[in-house]
Amino acid sequence: xxxxxxxxxxxxxxxxxxxxxxxxxxxxxxxxxxxxxxxxxxxxxxxxxxxxxxxxxxxxxxxxxxxxxxxxxxxxxxxxxxxxxxxxxxxxxxxxxxxxxxxxxxxxxxxxxxxxxxxxxxxxxxxxxxxxxxxxxxxxxxxxxxxxxxxxxxx
Amino acid sequence: xxxxxxxxxxxxxxxxxxxxxxxxxxxxxxxxxxxxxxxxxxxxxxxxxxxxxxxxxxxxxxxxxxxxxxxxxxxxxxxxxxxxxxxxxxxxxxxxxxxxxxxxxxxxxxxxxxxxxxxxxxxxxxxxxxxxxxxxxxxxxxxxxxxxxxxxxxxxxxxxxxxxxxxxxxxxxxxxxxxxxxxxxxxxxxx
Numbered sequence: 001x002x003x004x005x006x007x008x009x010x011x012x013x014x015x016x017x018x019x020x021x022x023x024x025x026x027x028x029x030x031x032x033x034x035x036x037x038x039x040x041x042x043x044x045x046x047x048x049x050x051x052x053x054x055x056x057x058x059x060x061x062x063x064x065x066x067x068x069x070x071x072x073x074x075x076x077x078x079x080x081x082x083x084x085x086x087x088x089x090x091x092x093x094x095x096x097x098x099x100x101x102x103x104x105x106x107x108x109x110x111x112x113x114x115x116x117x118x119x120x121x122x123x124x125x126x127x128x129x130x131x132x133x134x135x136x137x138x139x140x141x142x143x144x145x146x147x148x149x150x151x152x153x154x155x
Numbered sequence: 156x157x158x159x160x161x162x163x164x165x166x167x168x169x170x171x172x173x174x175x176x177x178x179x180x181x182x183x184x185x186x187x188x189x190x191x192x193x194x195x196x197x198x199x200x201x202x203x204x205x206x207x208x209x210x211x212x213x214x215x216x217x218x219x220x221x222x223x224x225x226x227x228x229x230x231x232x233x234x235x236x237x238x239x240x241x242x243x244x245x246x247x248x249x250x251x252x253x254x255x256x257x258x259x260x261x262x263x264x265x266x267x268x269x270x271x272x273x274x275x276x277x278x279x280x281x282x283x284x285x286x287x288x289x290x291x292x293x294x295x296x297x298x299x300x301x302x303x304x305x306x307x308x309x310x311x312x313x314x315x316x317x318x319x320x321x322x323x324x325x326x327x328x329x330x331x332x333x334x335x336x337x338x339x340x341x342x343x344x345x346x
Contacts, residue, residue: 017170024173028180035184049287051294053301054190063189068286119191122286129282131289132340139199147191148290 036060044069044086049124051150062117063147064104066097068130069123083126085134094130097137105143121149192293197336214256216245216276220292222283235291242299246274246331265326266311272331279338296335303331 046069057063067086071079075091085092087100105113118138122131138146218238219227226233228241248255256274263269276296280289301316304327308316312323319327 018166021166021169021173024170024177028173028177031177031180031184035180035186037184049290051192051290053192053294053297055193057189057191060189117193119189124285124287124290126286127282128280128284128286128289128340129342131286132280132282135196139196142198144196144198145193146196147189147193148293149189149191150290150294151190 040065040067040086040089042067042072042086043075043089043091044071044084044123046121046123047125049122049148049150050153051148052153054150054152055147057117057119057147059115061108062112062115064101064116064118064143065121066100066118066134067121068126068134070126083123083130085130094133094137097134098141101138101141101143115145116143117145117147118143119147119149192290192297194293210275211257211273213254214273214275216242216256216274218276218278218292218296220278220280220284220288222281224285224288226292235288235295238292238295239299239302242276242296243303245276246272246299246303248272248274261329263326263329265323266330269330271329274334276335277338278335280340282340282342284340293335297333300331300333304328307331 044067046067068083069086070076070081071084071091079091085094085097087096092100101118105116108116120131120134135146138144217227217229221227226235226238228238233241245255248258251258256272258270258272260268261271263271278292278296280292305316307330308314308319308323308327311327312319314323316324316327
């Protein structure tokens with residue numbers, strides 16, 4: 001036997017890894033372009049509702065989010081287990097919505113202000129009472145374009 | 156001066172740096188695109204404005220949603236899966252029945268004179284209604300309108316509604332305007 005020759009130097013030649021950074025950078029740029037930053041830390045639990053007639057929110061800079069849901073466990077001792085509203089990173093009440101909308105409208109470009117969309121991300125089990133209050137507040141704040149956030153129904 | 160050879164910069168750790176950045180972006184960003192049901196709220200009505208003239212009973216499609224998420228359509232209990240067909244029949248009124256909405260004839264660009272239904276969908280929920288149930292109702296109503304618009308654009312323009320030009324879409328929308336009015340929710344099941 002003894003037909004298998006050992007290579008003279010012992011080990012195999014090292015693979016050239018010079019292009020590895022390029023590949024990784026390519027991946028990096030892909031993710032930078034195709035993803036968006038997380039807007040806020042969620043303080044309420046939102047399991048999204050489901051629907052079929054959905055439209056995509058195309059331009060993120062036009063969208064302001066209002067979250068509704070039961071506070072996460074860590075906040076339950078302070079805020080209870082009733083559905084609450086979250087604006088930005090804070091718990092809020094219906095009264096805060098008007099100033100929140102005005103503030104986020106001020107932060108937008110003037111040409112975009114009329115196109116502002118408010119997306120209501122509510123937990124699917126939250127009662128309509130809270131959402132109706134939000135809608136009334138939005139009407140008062142003249143933010144009339146809204147979007148009930150929902151996911152596609154799983155087939 | 157003798158030319159000194161510049162030592163090559165070691166780029167071996169470049170990959171590590173790039174990986175670090177990559178992982179940072181993977182963690183701090185989300186890929187999910189936001190979707191939802193688009194709706195427009197009615198503007199606040201000035202206090203001194205006169206109330207609108209009453210709408211004939213046959214022109215109103217009453218959808219009530221109670222605190223137990225049960226659906227009452229036109230006085231009868233209905234399952235959510237039947238709502239779309241009921242709404243379509245109401246809006247379209249194909250046989251010109253007397254108890255379904257009236258029509259008015261109107262000139263629409265591109266389509267000529269068409270009969271437009273005077274029907275209005277009236278939706279009322281309870282403060283204790285679940286959001287999912289409410290959204291499903293909104294969804295089914297939107298689906299009814301979308302299917303009617305789709306059928307019309309196939310018939311008139313031989314195209315899908317989503318592929319229509321702006322002009323054409325406007326015309327189709329004029330024939331089937333989404334008229335969903337929402338009343339203040341009741342608080343029957345209230346706490």
